[in-house]
Amino acid sequence: MRTPKRTPHKRVQDLIKDTAPSLLGLPLVHTTDSYRFAEVLLSGELKPTPCAVFGENLLYLFLGRPAYKTRKQSNDNLTFDLPVAIILNSNTDIGTPARVYPFDSGAFERGLYKTYFHDETILEDFELFSEQISSDKYISHFYSTKREYFGGTSRKNVELPFDGFEARGLHEMARAIADPGVDRDLPADERSSSVELQTRNAVSLSGNTLAVILPQQYLDTKGIAEAIASMGAKYIKTYDVMRNMGSREISAVVYHIARDIYLSEGVFDED
C-alpha cells in the first residue's frame, strides 16, 4: 500500500464538500485495449489488477469519458492498442470507491501535469472523498454542464480561495480540451480532467453494461462475439480501424460514439 510523503492537504476536498451534485447521471467507463479485452470477456467481469502506483489490486474507471489509463513509459500521447470502451449502466454498484481523483492519477505520478502544480504537490493532495458522489460534486463545481465536462473546456467561472493552489491548477486543466474529436489547434488531453474512480471490487459485465465500443474486426472471433452478446448491453458499437489512421483519430471516433450514446440516453443534450 502506498504511503504519502507527507500529510496531504485537504483543500480540494474542502472546496467541493458543500457543492450540490447537480450534474448527476454520467455513467462510469472502463477503457481497455483490445488485447486485454479478450481476458476481460473470458472472466465476464472487470477485475482489479495490480497497480504499481498504489501497490494493490485496483479497477480503474473514469466518469463519463472513454479515456485511456496511462500505463506505459514511452510516448503517452500515442498508443497502438485499439481501445475497447465499456460504458456501465448508471446504476451499477461498484461499492465504496477505494479512491477518487479529479484526473488520471497515473499520469500525475508520471509528472505529466507538473506545469499546472507546484513541485511540492503530492498526489494525495487531490484525493476526493471516497464516495461515488464526490465525482459528481467535483464536476458540478468545475463545470456548467455534463456535456462541458465530457468535451473539456469548462466555461464556468469558479471562485477559488486564496490558498486554493491545487484547485487553481485543476480549474486550468478543466479548461483544457478533452474530447480528441474537437478540432482545435491544441491537442486534447483527455486524462488531465477525467475524474478517476478506483475500486477494489470486480464488476460483473452481465447486466451492468450499457454499451461496448470496440474495433469491428474483433467480432470475427466467435468467442468474443458470443461473450459480448451475453453481456446484454443495450448498445454494441463498432468502429473500423484502417480508415482512422492513428490513435488520436480512433480515440476521437470512440469519443464521438460515446457522445452519441449519451445523447440517445438523455445523459446530456446537444450543445
Add this chain to the structure above:
Amino acid sequence: MKISKFYKLVDQFPSPVVPVFKRENGDGRDYAQIVGSNGDIIGFEEAPALEDSRILAAGNYPYSDAHQGMPAQYAVAYSRTQILVNSMEVVARDIKEFIKVHRSEMKPFALLELAMFTKDFLLVEDAAERCRQNLNDISHEFSNKWIDGAPLPAEIKDKLRIGSASIYPDQLTRSGQIRFGFTGPRKMMAGITDYCTTFLHITRAQFIKSMLGPKDASRRLQRALDRSPEVIADIVSRYGVQDGRYPRDALDVSRGAIRFTVEDHAGFIQYRKHFLASVIQSPVYRDLLRIPSYSAGTEFLNFTILTCIMIEYAPGFYNYYKSITERVS
C-alpha cells in the same frame, strides 16, 4: 525516415497494420507518422513501446523514404509475410483485387474492414451482409444491435435490416380488433407498398389528381379513400398462404373500416405472416430496393401508406390515412 517494421493491431490476417519508421542515420528509436487533415504526413513522433510478438518484419517497399509532405502511408498485412504499404489510393486498389480472389476464405469482419477502406459500396454491402449472417447465428437481437451501431451508410443498414426484419407480436385488443406491427427500414416499407400495386395505383393517381386536377378532385379523392379499405382487403386476399388466398369472408369491410371477423386468430396471424414473407421474398420487391433514385415524394407517400397498412391496419387505419391525406393535399 524509412519503414523499419509493421505493428499488428488485430491478431488475425488480413488486417490493417501500423508502419513503424526509423531515422535513416538515426537514433535507433521507433517513430510513427503524424497525418494531417489533408491526408499527408505532417511529421513523425516517437512510437510507443512495441511488443515483440506483434511486430512484423519490413521488406523493401516503394516508399521506404517517407518524409513530411508525402501522402500518409497505409498498410495492410494479408499474411505475416505479405504486406502492402502505400498511399490510400494504391492500397485501396490492391485490396479490391485481393478481395476478388480471397473473398470466400476471409472472415466477415476482416472482409468488412478492408471493404470499408476501399469505399466500394457493393463490397461493403456484401461484407456487411456476411457479418450480419454471422452474428445472426448468435442471436437475432445481437445482429440487430450490431447493425444499429455499425459505422455503415444508412442505405446499407436499411438493407441489412431486411434480413433481420421481424414481426412484432400481434396485439389483440379486447374488442377483437387486430393491430399489426412490423419492423423494417423506410425503404423496405416503401418497397412493400409499391408491391401492392392495385392500392397504390388508385391512391397515387388520386393524389396527383387532387393536387393538380380540377375542382372536383377532392370529391374523387374522397371516393378513393372510401374505397381504400376494400382495396386493402383485396390485396390481403391475393397474397395469402399455401392456397394463395386469404379467406375473403373473414373480412368485414364496412363503415370505412376493416374488421377481421376471425374467430381463429392464430390462423389469421399465420396468413398475415405469410403475406409479409411472400412480399419480402419476392423478386419484385428485391428489384425495387435496387432502384437508386427513389423520388422522395413517392417514397414518403409509399411509406405513409404502408405504415397505414402495416401498423394501422385495423379500424384506426381509415381515419389515420385520411388525416394524412388531407394534410398533404
